[in-house]
Amino acid sequence: MSDPLRPRASLRTAVVWEVLKDALDRRVKATGRDALDVLDTGGGTGNFAVPVARLGHRVTVVDPSPNALFALERRAAEAGVADRVRGVQGDILGLFDVVERGGYDAVLCHGVLEYVDDPAEGVRHAVEALRPAGALSLLAAGLGGAVLARALAGHFTEARHALGDPEGRWGEGDPMPRRYTAEQLTALVTGADVEVGAVHGVRVFADLVPGVLVDTEPGAMEALLKLEAAAAELPAFHSVATQLHVLGTKRG
Structure with a gap:
C-alpha cells in the first residue's frame, strides 16, 4: 500500500503530505496541544490517516467501504498506531450520523467530491465538523x-x-x-465560510513521465519530486494538474 512517508509513493502524494504536515504543525502551535483530533472523510485504507497518526494525532476515518475499513484496521495495527486510528462506516453526506459536529482540528476530504451527489453540501459538512480556525484539506481530480x-x-x-x-x-x-478547475474548488470552499490559504497542483508531471525513466535514471525520482514541489503553487500549472489541492481555514 502507498504511504506518503515512503519516497516511491511520495511521487503522487508528496505535495499534499508536506502541506498537510505544515498545517497540522501550525494547529499544534495554535492550540497548544501535541495531539490533534483529525477527521479523514473517505480515508479508505489509511494512505494519509496512518502517517498522520504516526505524528501522534488521533484520526477518525469515515468511509463507506467495510473492506477498506478492515484494511485500515490491519494497516494501523502493523504501523503500531491502532490506538490512535478509528474507522467508522459512513459517507460525507451522512457525516453527522457517525461523528460529531465541531469536534476536529483538521478535516481531510481527499478524493470525495468527485463522487458525491451534492459537492457543495459535502464541503459544508466537512467544514461543520471543524472547530473554529480548524484546517480543511481538500483534494479532487483536476x-x-x-x-x-x-x-x-x-x-x-x-x-x-x-x-x-x-x-x-x-x-x-x-x-x-466529476472533475474540477481550481476556480470551482475554491468557490466551493469559500462558499462554506472557509478562508483559502493555498491552492496546489498535484501530479503535474508525475503521470506524464514514463515510469521506467523514474525507476532507472539515477536521481530522477528526487529531481521529479523537486520539480513537482516547485510547480505546485504556480497558478500556471494548476490548469494541467491531475489533481488539485486546496488548503483552507475555517472562519470563526
Whole structure:
C-alpha cells in the first residue's frame, strides 16, 4: 500500500503530505496541544490517516467501504498506531450520523467530491465538523490534467469533449464522475465560510513521465519530486494538474 512517508509513493502524494504536515504543525502551535483530533472523510485504507497518526494525532476515518475499513484496521495495527486510528462506516453526506459536529482540528476530504451527489453540501459538512480556525484539506481530480492526458494519448475528440462537459468527463466510458478547475474548488470552499490559504497542483508531471525513466535514471525520482514541489503553487500549472489541492481555514 502507498504511504506518503515512503519516497516511491511520495511521487503522487508528496505535495499534499508536506502541506498537510505544515498545517497540522501550525494547529499544534495554535492550540497548544501535541495531539490533534483529525477527521479523514473517505480515508479508505489509511494512505494519509496512518502517517498522520504516526505524528501522534488521533484520526477518525469515515468511509463507506467495510473492506477498506478492515484494511485500515490491519494497516494501523502493523504501523503500531491502532490506538490512535478509528474507522467508522459512513459517507460525507451522512457525516453527522457517525461523528460529531465541531469536534476536529483538521478535516481531510481527499478524493470525495468527485463522487458525491451534492459537492457543495459535502464541503459544508466537512467544514461543520471543524472547530473554529480548524484546517480543511481538500483534494479532487483536476479537469486540465484529464484533458491533457487524453490529448497526449491521441484521443483528441474525448479531450475536447471533457473541456465542454459540465462535469469534466471525456465520455460515457469515463470512470471519473466529476472533475474540477481550481476556480470551482475554491468557490466551493469559500462558499462554506472557509478562508483559502493555498491552492496546489498535484501530479503535474508525475503521470506524464514514463515510469521506467523514474525507476532507472539515477536521481530522477528526487529531481521529479523537486520539480513537482516547485510547480505546485504556480497558478500556471494548476490548469494541467491531475489533481488539485486546496488548503483552507475555517472562519470563526
